[in-house]
Amino acid sequence: MAEPKAIFLDMDGTILDHYNRVSQNTKEIIDRLRAKGIYVFIATGRGKDEIYTTTPEGFAVDGVISSNGMTGYLGDKKLFQHTLPVDLINRVIEKARQQRVYYELFPTSGPCQAEQQDRAMLLEAVVGPKPDTVGINEWIEREEAIHGGIVFVDRIEGEAFSKFYCFSKEQNKMVEWGRTLEQLKQDIPFSTSSSSKHNIEIMVAEKNKATGIQSFLDALNLTSDQILAIGDSFNDLQMFELAGQTVAMQNAPDEIKAITDEVTEYSCDEEGVYHYLNDRFFVR
CATH class of the missing domain: 3.40.50.1000 (HAD superfamily/HAD-like)
Structure with missing residues (x-):
């Protein structure tokens, strides 16, 4: 070549x-x-x-x-x-809370964020031993995030956010979350991607x-x-x-x-x- x-x-x-x-x-x-x-x-x-x-x-x-x-x-x-629409951010957080799905919201610069009221929900997602199907690198990243990497805020505000990262120890839960996101796409266009069966990332449509x-x-x-x-x-x-x-x-x-x-x-x-x-x- x-x-x-x-x-x-x-x-x-x-x-x-x-x-x-x-x-x-x-x-x-x-x-x-x-x-x-x-x-x-x-x-x-x-x-x-x-x-x-x-x-x-x-x-x-x-x-x-x-x-x-x-x-x-x-x-x-x-x-x-490229930044996510504010309405999409609010809708994703609301639905993640309803389905108890771990999320991290990434600004275009600075550390990832989550709302303070969801701290216990996020911690629950990484408590206990690592499942065999979760990669060690992904597990370490979540432990580091929950123990200092995430900035917890009273309310997500602003417009300069580039993506969501969503995670679950349970593959079936990610499958169900994927279905929810597909339904949400009918109202607000966005794209999704996964690097493992335990995560889904949410990004700007067609980027x-x-x-x-x-x-x-x-x-x-x-x-x-x-x-x-x-x-x-x-x-x-x-x-x-x-x-x-x-x-x-x-x-x-x-x-x-x-x-x-x-x-x-x-x-x-x-x-x-x-x-x-x-x-x-x-x-x-």
């Missing part, structure tokens, strides 16, 4: 191991690629403020697409920002990682066939459909591996992205 002009990297399950850390080797291979003249970008479901808490000192990329394409920064410049990447390509005068995308999950599907070169992680579901050009030899816990990039671009 031709050498790409830009590389877009997912985070969870890709450059992050299952304990939510980016390795020093991964940081250094990104540095070498950028020195070589290849743009390297993050394209993640995480909120912007969640990214650099997971990385080694000095970690740097050329830009960040966060919240599954809701915000985009090319260097320090904000390239785009995703791929629409964010396209904004970057337009700004840099690049075409989709000039980029490489690496990811591991279903919220990477649109990104894979857009990119000219695609790589799935060894730890990705079989359905994801089946649609990409390549699969890494190693998993995210074995620095799979580092090994793939090093072998492809620097080992002769």
Whole structure:
């Protein structure tokens, strides 16, 4: 395959191991690629403020697409920002409260929020042992969120919110929540995405990682066939459909591996992205 002009990297399950850390080797291979003249970008479901808490000192990329394409920064410049309608925010919180569904609401900048009256409900969702079907990284994130990551407010106010993250230990509960959201879409348009069977994320309609990447390509005068995308999950599907070169992680579901050009030899816990990039671009 031709050498790409830009590389877009997912985070969870890709450059992050299952304990939510980016390795020093991964940081250094990104540095070498950028020195070589290849743009390297993050394209993640995480909120912007969640990214650099997971990385080694000095970690740097050329830009960040966060919240599954809701915000985009090319260097320090904000390239785009999409926000959820206020009515949708209120309706989702009301229905989550009725169905006792764990939620986090992400502003375009700053920590995630939830309403104070829902604190006990959210805590209930992460009490007890981790179910076998919940990934350790997702469980750790929820424990960290409930014990200090979430800012609890008397009432959600303002308009600059980019996405909801919803979670349940019970897969059946997420299925039912998905049905509720599909009904709500008939009144207010929005999009949803899942990275596991235990979560659903709610975002602005018709916006995703791929629409964010396209904004970057337009700004840099690049075409989709000039980029490489690496990811591991279903919220990477649109990104894979857009990119000219695609790589799935060894730890990705079989359905994801089946649609990409390549699969890494190693998993995210074995620095799979580092090994793939090093072998492809620097080992002769």
